[in-house]
Amino acid sequence: MLVFSDLENQSGIWEETKDLFASDYLHINNLTEYNDEIYLDALDDIQKHVWNCGGGSITEYGLPPSRGGEKTSNVVRRERSYNKEKLKEEVAQKELLLNDKQKQVYDAVMYRVHFGHRYKNNGIFVNAAGGTGKSFVLNMLLDSVRSQGKIALAVASSGIAATVLKGGRTAHNIFKIPLMEYNEVRSCSIKKNSELAKLLELTSLIVWDLVVMANKNTLTALDITLRDVLENEKFMGGKVFVCAGDFRQILPVIRGGGKNEELEHCIKSSYMWNDLTKLELTENVRLKKDDTKNILFAQKLLQLGSQSEGPVEFDEDFGVRVKSRQELVDKVYDDIENNHLNASYFEKTSYSITYE
Incomplete structure (x- = not known):
């Protein structure tokens, strides 16, 4: 509620609910009356969960400070916890396996990661049918960026697809996209100076898989939010943004809508489509030549x-x-x-x- 919603009375929510949040600690410590230490235990727990959700210090939401309120969030630490040396070895091995189209995508994205400041728009769309090695290339990009000690965020439009990406999560989870009707989404619940905003500022690459399933309004909300939070008027706040998918698969699901409504709300109907660099994977790497x-x-x-x-x-x-x-x-x-x-x-x- 604190991180994802705009509560009308955030400052009063602690006084109304503190006994409920602290009741577990009252029981754990075999006490019969609440005291300041018990409340601090509850605040520490809330602070931990807020950080895990990408929020900042709970004082930003009108709550009293916890014991560790000034400590660094683990949000950034999580994205920098990868073994760089191991990833370098894996990337070197995988580079030898790339076919021509895959190498074209890999080189284009990595060039943007290093020299993206030269471009007005760092958005790339990878059109990839099933079996062409899309997940292989996307994970290799994530590994390559992380092996350099940089941050790469991996998201997908569905939970199942997110599990295929290393460190992947759903786009709604990582970008705090509100769960509401597609026509009501205007921006993401990311506050300036929050820990999530700091993470995004340090991010070098964003990968969004199955983007064809995403409603164009959610992509617009992310674009507007990143420009605002990062104070950068370039597309997606100037970040290298790689999205991938296949238009033969599922398009955005529109309540009560049909084919025309789905097409109207997919990424191809978005203002950003014409500005994305289009790349394609075509060779089916799953099939043997004699099959x-x-x-x-x-x-x-x-x-x-x-x-x-x-x-x-x-x-x-x-x-x-x-x-x-x-x-x-x-x-x-x-x-x-x-x-x-x-x-x-x-x-x-x-x-x-x-x-x-």
Whole structure:
């Protein structure tokens, strides 16, 4: 509530709730009456959680100071806790594995990290279909920046995608994007001089994966907030901002909306789209060159998402044909009733199914 919301009476919230927050410490210390030490224990706990959420000293929110209120937040320390020597070794090994398109993306981003001050806009969009090694390149960029002792923030539009990035979190979590209707988002809950603002000031690279899922208003809110907090009128406050995704996949979800509304609110409809440098990954690195069947399957999927005119034709033996939704469910998730709590069940190899 302190970090993410603008409470009407922050200064009075402590007096109203202090006994509730301190009750655990009253019990732990086997006491029957509250005292100043018990309240300080509670304030220390609140301060720790506020720092972990990217906030500053609790005195900024109208609360009394904690014992460690003047200590440095662990927000910056967390982003600088990586083993630089180990990361350097990993980056050197991975550089040898990059194909031409991947190396083009890697070199372009790292050049901006070192010489971004020469550019008016340091935004880059990486268009990458599934299997082209997007996560590999993004993680390599994060490793490379962190190996130099610099800060790289990794975010994604969904929690599952965030787990693929090293040190990844959701964009809403790290940038304090308010959880409200897309048309109500105006700015992020980041206060000037807060610990999160200090972290952003020290950041050299921001990576946002699955950005095509993000509503353009949330990106606008982040852009406005960074310009304001960092007092820099360049795009995203002058930070190197790398976003990636595939427009064949899920676009922003609009309550009660259809295709037109989704397109209207995706990043392509944002003012920032024309100013982003566009790069692309095209080679499917998951498939072996002699794997003809799966190569054909991958090509057909790309056609479905790319072909603007005419039907996409499939051979008779392409995939498994079903005639109802229930049969589709049964073929994809056979015996799901007995396996819905079994994680390994959902990791099985999928196959092509055509619903007639």
